[in-house]
Amino acid sequence: MARVLITGANRGIGLALARHYAADGWHVHATCRDPDKAEALGALAGDRLSVHRLDVTDAASVAACAAEIGDVAIDLLINNAGVSGGTATGLADIDYARWAHTIDVNTFGPTRVAQAFVEPLAASERRLLVNISSRLGSMAENTEGGSYVYRSSKAALNAVIRSLAIDLAPRGIVVVALHPGWVATDMGGPKVPIGPDESVAGMRRVIAGLGSADSGRFYAYDGREIPW
Secondary structure (H helix, E strand, O other): OOEEEEOOOOOHHHHHHHHHHHHOOOEEEEEEOOHHHOHHHHOOOEOOEEEEEOOOOOHHHHHHHHHHHOOOOOOEEEEOOOOOOOOOOOHHHOOHHHHHHHHHHHHHHHHHHHHHHHHHHHOOOOOEEEEEOOHHHOOOOOOOOOOHHHHHHHHHHHHHHHHHHHHOHHHOOEEEEEEOOOEOEOOOEOOOOEOHHHHHHHHHHHHHOOOHHHOOEEEEOOOOEOOO
């Protein structure tokens, strides 16, 4: 049975990813900060889905989660946990403490998780490391300005992804950035073009087609390649 590890699986895109992969016969290691409060995720728990405590901002929590999951191969790791950085987007509105926290979650967090699970990934057959980014992190597609906190956290994540793709290539691990679209979630808001299920269906098609030539690239949920 193929195994997928999904961070931030208690709501929105992460919850939809967990539900879809479990329904398709994968064993899902679904993580979140507080499993006791993740009722929707807990309802999915069973033979095909196990719930684990993981705070991506806490190195000890990441290590504890890796130890709990143990010595099993992880075919697909989806770094999904993330925060929006708040609703204030203008230059005059920057909250530097919130900015630091956003970088910790959106950039440091996926890096901590990749470090902790590189061996289980390398031991698997598929060896896929997928990082949920955003087109707002694209330097080339930033034609609107603003969103300093969120943009910078995802642009920094994209730089990490490019380096991971190079550094992990000798181990056969494919590393990509994936833009889920503008999705109707707690973070994306309700009045947006697509829902979590549509986003996840598209992302799963992209993920299923990934090969070594895709490592270090940036894709949207609909398969379009996004320039860095």
